[in-house]
Structures are given as structure tokens and as C-alpha cells.
Amino acid sequence: MTLILASTSPYRRALLQRLTIPFEQVAPAFIEAVPGSMEATELVRHNTMGKARAVLADHPDATIIGSDQLALCGEHVLGKPGSIENAAAQLHMLSGQRVTFLTGLCLLTSAGERYETIPYHVYFRHLTANEIHRYISIEQPVDCAGSFKSEGLGISLFEKMEGEDPTALIGLPLIRLSQWLHPLAPA
Template identity: 35%
Template sequence: MSNLILASQSPRRKELLEQIQLSFSIIGSSVDETFSPDLMPHEVVMYLAKKKAMVISNQHPSHYVIGSDTVVTKDGKILGKPESKEEAKDMLQMLSGSSHAVYTGVAILHGEEEKLFYEKTDVTFWELTSKEIDDYIATEEPFDKAGSYGIQGIGAKFVKEIKGDYFSVVGLPISRVNRVLLEMGYLPSE
């Protein structure tokens, strides 16, 4: 087993870590993702990222463990993964022709050491027609994505502008993850 563990089953996060040529193992972390409504979006993603990482870190304390969580917010409201076609449509209509924020929180744990951080990226959508939204929902891509879209997939055609870290919107700010791992003394295992 690698000395680096990704506490996520997300294929997107896996691909991002592979992109920067890190050797790692994957151990999915199932946690209760409820949180206090008093938390700000950046606090929510760091709280959930740490919660996910802690489960795996407790089992493998000598390893570096990465936990992550992403939320989309519009007008202060957190938009999670849609549970129905109607909810996906409502979210996409809300995002149409306007800007929203994507927050990705990361927790990297190694023994007693922990680093928590987040990235905020602003994304602006083109004005979307009802047909565009319906056609996109028919692809089923929106259903496992916060905010009902995947910027790295078909949903890319809706994006007019982005300010911030693209990879954070995909699910993991890989450049910053790499820097923090190095700061923590991480050395890849051969």
C-alpha cells in the first residue's frame, strides 16, 4: 500500500491525483454528511473533508490521508447533488445566466498533524434555454454532481467564465494539495 491514501471513491479526484503522478491508494470514506446550518460554505467543506479523512486516518495513522468535499453556492444557498430531475432543473435554471461559487475543502492528515484549507472559484454560466437544460439532464451527468453539473464533462459547454482554480471545481485543487503535501514532509513511496 502507498503511504498516501485518497479517502474518496470519486473518479474525478482519482484522475486528478494521477495527473500529477502521485502514487496512492484509495479507501472510500462513508460518513454522515450533515452539518450545522450555522456554518459558512468554506467551513462546511473543510469540516466534511476532515470528517472523511479522519475515518481513514484513524485506521492508517502512519499514512498521509487526503479527504475532500465540494459544494456549489448561489446567493448564499448550498446546492448539493440533485435527487430528482426536477431538482436538477431548478438548480440549472438558478445558475443560468449568472455567477455562482464553488468551494472545495481539503484535509490532509498524517498522524497528529493536519492541514485544512479550501479554494473558492467563481463560475459564470451562459443563459441556458429550457431545451439545453432538459437535454443535459437526459444525459444523467448532473445526478452525482454538486450544483447539477460537471465542468469536466458535458456541463463545460455552459461555462462562460471562471475565476479561480479549475481543478478545484472538478473536485480537488491538485496544485495546492501537492504543495501542502511537500510542506508536511511527504515523500512518495517507490
């Protein structure tokens, strides 16, 4: 079985490596829809499935893993900030708030597909401007939904976290993926 991660994310690659199964990483030829273009859960599904289907088109005999993530804070849908200024604005908005991260996960073959959206909740402490500036200068989280890296110093920004799978917060829900891959893994 050829297993392919349909992502360029170094975070997803590092997470999948934890499972010690051989896989390839392929950049999907897919343009992601942006926050605001559709309802949040549909947006996550659209981007997750779109990336996986794009890779499956070029690798029809493989098993494809797709994933996408966004953050919800009240009425605001947040993706990757893309700049230091946007990261600071996101963290100011998230200060003292409960944020729900939606991570889409799919396992796709030419014979069928599995999909699930896995939520994870983070409660941010009240953050000062100095804390935000210091954090951003250290971790540069411009490529992370919500502008933090929970696997690094970002953990210090929280009061608490809630959810079934902490790896969903990083971007690839390994508990669910392991359950799906179990019957496919060689004995």
C-alpha cells in the same frame, strides 16, 4: 509513505491519478452534514476533515487526502442534486448567475494537518429549458455539486470561469495538493 484518498469519488480518483504518485482510495465511514446545517465554509471544512479523520482512524500511519465541495449561488447552498429533477431545478436557478464553488482540501497524518478552502467562480450563461434538458440527458450530473461536469459538456454552460486552480472546480485542487505533497514525495 502510504497515501490514501478518503473518497469514493471517481472524479477525485481521476484527478489524483494525474500526479502519477501511488495512492489507495478508501471509502470514509463518515456521514456528511448537509447544506443548511451550518455556514457554508464551515460545512465544507466539517465534511472534508470528517472524511479524512474517519480514514486516518483506521490507517494511523498513512497520509490522508480529504476533500469536499459545495456551490453557493446568492443565499443558496447547493450540494449534489441526487436526481434528474433536482439537477434541472439547480441549473434553472444557476442560469445567468455567478456561482462560487468552495472546495475543501486537507492533508492529514497522525502528526498534524493542513487545511484550506479553495474558491472557484463560474458565470453561467442564460440557459433555455431545452439546453438544460439536453445537457442533463447527456451527462446525468446527479452526483456533482451544481449539477454539471466542467470537464465534459458542462463547460458549454458557462460564460467564463475565474479562479487559481481549475481542478478545484472538479473537486480536488491539484495545484495546492502538489505544493503540499512536494516535500513528502520521494526524490
